[in-house]
Amino acid sequence: MLGESKAFSGFSVDSIEGAKEFYGGTLGLRVSEDNGMLFLHFAGDTDVLLYPKENHTPASFTVLNFPVGDIDEAVDDLAARGVTFERYEGFGQDAKGIARENPPGPAIAWFKDPAGNILSVLQEGRA
Numbered sequence: 001m002l003g004e005s006k007a008f009s010g011f012s013v014d015s016i017e018g019a020k021e022f023y024g025g026t027l028g029l030r031v032s033e034d035n036g037m038l039f040l041h042f043a044g045d046t047d048v049l050l051y052p053k054e055n056h057t058p059a060s061f062t063v064l065n066f067p068v069g070d071i072d073e074a075v076d077d078l079a080a081r082g083v084t085f086e087r088y089e090g091f092g093q094d095a096k097g098i099a100r101e102n103p104p105g106p107a108i109a110w111f112k113d114p115a116g117n118i119l120s121v122l123q124e125g126r127a
Contacts, residue, residue: 009048013113075097075098083111108120
């Protein structure tokens, strides 16, 4: 039954307008609004729901990952758009904020949305 459902994920933000500006403007994603909520539209007909929450508390874990073909290019592009990358103790991040020695996973760099939720770009296809 649920295996046939077009499931989607969602997380809260403190401002739909701020989220729309960041995800649609800064990140350049296709977004739409419906009933006071924001939908992010991705390849493969996948959507993520962002909903307003008055007493929003940012997630303490990564809520959205963006696999990319070239992590250096993605980090440089995002930094040029004003995105600041997070630094975490014990991950050996380089000057750009990319953790390249992250066994068993791929190279990854973390950043936050305006609501404080943690997002990442990660190297697709290479560990």
